[in-house]
Amino acid sequence: MARLFPLATAAVAALAGGLMTVPAAAEGEVIRIQRNPNAIILEAARVNAGADVIYVSGQLPSPLDPAMPMSEVTSLEQMGDTRAQTVSTLAKIADVLATQGFTMGDVVKLQLMVVADPATGVMDFAGVNAGFREFFGTEENPLTTARSTFEVAGLVGPHFLIEIDAIAARAPQD
Secondary structure (H helix, E strand, O other): OOOOOHHHHHHHHHHOOOOOOOOOOOOOOEEEOOOOOOOOOEEEEEEEEOOOEEEEEEOOOOOOOOOOOHHHHOOHHHHOOOOHHHHHHHHHHHHHHHHHOOOOHHHEEEEEEEEOOOHHHHHHHHHHHHHHOOOOOOOOOOOOOEHHHHHHHHOOOOOOEEEEEEEEEOOOOO
């Protein structure tokens, strides 16, 4: 009960206008927070109520040969290195977004799960960033996104080095 009292007092004060509030941003506004202009990723993204938001499930890369079905992939060489797989996966995300009228410039958060390259035994972070730079901070899309990157033990198949999911947001379209 003693722990509830301060919360109740704060709630009453808020209702009475006793607490200072932060001014609200415009409805549907998306704010990108990047204090270091040289960083390739954002520190944060703020998506205000009323924004159109899409959550893209984890996407995996396609074989280097677009005509090759996944069921016929038997080696990592057919899928490419981490950079190639990052580009392939981000291209799939761009395609999913386009079907809903979004662009890569609307992406506010990416989560990357990366498997260590079997040739080196470590995650190819440079390859991830090289692929990332083909979609963010470019002439076509000068924006970047908040991002988390995790090294994982494995993905759903033996030849996948990366899986990426995304969240995109934008002001409502009239």
